[in-house]
Amino acid sequence: MAIFGRSDKEAVQNISVAGTTTIAQGTRIEGDMNLECNLNIDGYLRGNIESTGGVTIGRSGRIEGTLTAERVVVSGIFKGDVECSTVEILSGGRVEGNVLTANLVIEDGGIFEGVSKRRDSGVLELKEEKLKGEKGA
Numbered sequence: 001m002a003i004f005g006r007s008d009k010e011a012v013q014n015i016s017v018a019g020t021t022t023i024a025q026g027t028r029i030e031g032d033m034n035l036e037c038n039l040n041i042d043g044y045l046r047g048n049i050e051s052t053g054g055v056t057i058g059r060s061g062r063i064e065g066t067l068t069a070e071r072v073v074v075s076g077i078f079k080g081d082v083e084c085s086t087v088e089i090l091s092g093g094r095v096e097g098n099v100l101t102a103n104l105v106i107e108d109g110g111i112f113e114g115v116s117k118r119r120d121s122g123v124l125e126l127k128e129e130k131l132k133g134e135k136g137a
Helices: 125-136
Strands: 002-006 009-013 020-023 028-030 033-035 038-041 044-051 054-057 062-068 071-074 077-089 094-106 111-118
Touching: 033 038, 038 044, 044 054, 054 062, 054 077
Parallel strands: 020 038, 028 044, 033 044, 038 054, 044 062, 054 071, 062 077, 071 077, 077 094, 094 111
Antiparallel strands: 002 009
């Protein structure tokens, strides 16, 4: 079990994967990431992320791209497409884009601008829709 800071509260992620990768504040990364662990971002990441664990975006964190994970907790900023079992937008967090999830939680003070669709299966539906759109264009 991994525990991540959450202002005055703590978010507990029950995701059984080994380890956590942390991108510290002041770090900028551009590129794709494929992880078999949890990811904690307090810096800036632009690219596509696929994780079998959870992704936590801290207050100073920012992601721009496509994100596929088991669970996503946002205290900072996320712009792009996200697909996971649970998306939690905490107070002060902001998500802009398309969300495909079984559970969307938005705390008072959290901001969501975009389109939300309910995910009923474990299939990476956003990725498949995007591929269909590229082939049809």
